[in-house]
Amino acid sequence: MTLELNNIRVAYSGKTVIRGITVKARAGELIALVGPNGSGKSSLLKAVTGLIPHEGQTNLPPDTRTRASSLAYLAQDATAPVRRKVRDIVALGRTPHIGPLGKLTSNDDVIISDSLSRCDMSEFSDREFGTLSGGEQMRVHLARTFATQAQILLADEPVTALDPYYQLTVMDALRGYAGKHRTVITALHDLNLARRYADRIWVIQDGILVKDHLPDEALDIETLAQVFRITPDGQSL
């Protein structure tokens, strides 16, 4: 599914933080959303998810429940009750597809097992969430977003607090989820990871989308200097 954003604007307490972003993300693309701290990455993802008031249009269904089944969101500060079992947490990803009483079908069980497997978490299925490391917990959250089977997945800095090994496994899982038919947009701080995994990179600065290009074009010398205040070899300017 192609995600279309048309003139998205977000303001908090009179201060505009997203200033009219119009852009498209196509099916099968993994897009890295990069920009300095406070540039508006999280606000854009929250606005598209429908978590904060915004102006402008998207091509997502307006109904909250229908939207929830076509768009999955992984929050930056994702949390879960420490004593809940990993499988029970991943099962919550099926919420948009199940009835008001929360009953899971055998098809839901298959999807949950598949989501755990995609994130290499099958063997942790019966472990309590609080007993896992930070990297394992992030993969549980990722499996939960996968279980929604949404056509679009938005992840807000999913690898920021992880060591290099888990950063790569999470990015691999996101790449695998996008496949050929789904769209993944992930906010990242690590520009090397963005270059390595993204099909396209959106660079955002002060709430304005300044680049929507292939990785090498998006992160050219000029953009690195003007937006990130660094040189191509990582020195600060």
Place this chain on the structure above:
Amino acid sequence: MSARLWTVSLAGLLILVSLLSLIIGPTAFSIAEISNGLLGRGDANIQTIMQDIRLPRALLAAIVGAGLGASGAALQGFTRNPLAAPGLLGFSACAALGAVLALYFDFNALITPAAIGLALLGALAMTGFSRRKPGASGLVLAGIGIGALATAVTGLVMNLAPNPWALSELVYWLMGSLKNADLLDVAISGPLTLVGLTLLCLSGPALRVLGLGEETAQSLGISVARTQALIVTGCALCIGAGVAVAGAIGFVGLFVPHILRFLTGPDEARLVPLSALGGAIFLVIVDTLIRATSGPGTPLYLGIVTSLIGVPFFLWLAWRQT
């Protein structure tokens, strides 16, 4: 042990303790005398004791305890705050203010509608104050504030009591007791509590998802505002109906969900009905012990006993949190 087995076991235990509460009392009766008394046959005194004292007290203790337990579980689940309980978030204080106002103005017949009305008004005020951003932090702040206001006005009403007898009536009433319970109270509080429990149980699946945080829950299609509305209305009905017939019963809504969470696991959706059963069992046992051990003089008050049991638990919980 599965949730279904826990539910069946607790329901069985509730039936058992309720039957025991009909048997246990200062005066011992045979099983035949008890069943005859309940069916309106045999000795008139036994009929009176069974139909006007033991049966309504057992039923009301179960009803009030169920409302307190389920309310505490739903509030703890919604706020993700282990200290949340109907007493701390203002529901009990609002209902108590309604009842105290009815007592003060000598409208004893209006105690029940006043308690329920003020509890619902408090719920409406909490919803209004947290309208801009419904959710845990808004509800906690609004609940504590409104509860403090209701407690202050209750204090003012007691301060203005015209004589020591009126004041003592208010004080005794606030201590919480089922000693004046009758079947009319059961007929009034039973259906209201049932409606409240239904609303709280309906919020269960949403509470389960809210454990992931409000933003994630919203992204999964959960309406935080709708869930909050279900919970505050359910709590207002359960607590209002309970306070109207039993006065202020503290701490049951705090520690019953914690004990059941420890025993049965952290599934907030299942915890609401399980806590209703747990609260009912606890209050039936405590009230039966109070009734059975009461001698001449001032009887022990139910609210005092539950607080004496609950306060150490609350302090232990607060200590663990810090």
